[in-house]
Amino acid sequence: MTMEFKMERSGLLSVGDVLPITEGKLPNSYYYTLGRSFAMSGNYKITERVSATEGKVVDIKETEKGFYVIVEV
Numbered sequence: 638m639t640m641e642f643k644m645e646r647s648g649l650l651s652v653g654d655v656l657p658i659t660e661g662k663l664p665n666s667y668y669y670t671l672g673r674s675f676a677m678s679g680n681y682k683i684t685e686r687v688s689a690t691e692g693k694v695v696d697i698k699e700t701e702k703g704f705y706v707i708v709e710v
Contacts (some may be wrong), residue, residue, distance in 0.1 A: 640669065640692065642676035644704040647697075649675045650701045658687070660708065676706045
């Protein structure tokens with residue numbers, strides 16, 4: 638399974654990095670933080686909750702909206 642995280646600045650991570658994933662809870666959903674707040678996921682419904690505690694960076698994409706990190710969990 639892969640997850641997508643939004644990263645605000647370039648150069649924080651590299652492909653191949655293995656980082657912890659921390660879960661945060663909102664009233665009706667969950668979100669995930671990669672490493673020491675390097676990047677943050679979108680919101681996941683309660684039924685889509687992820688049980689992984691670490692992931693490996695497999696790709697980093699730059700778009701006009703920012704940087705997106707693809708992580709394999």
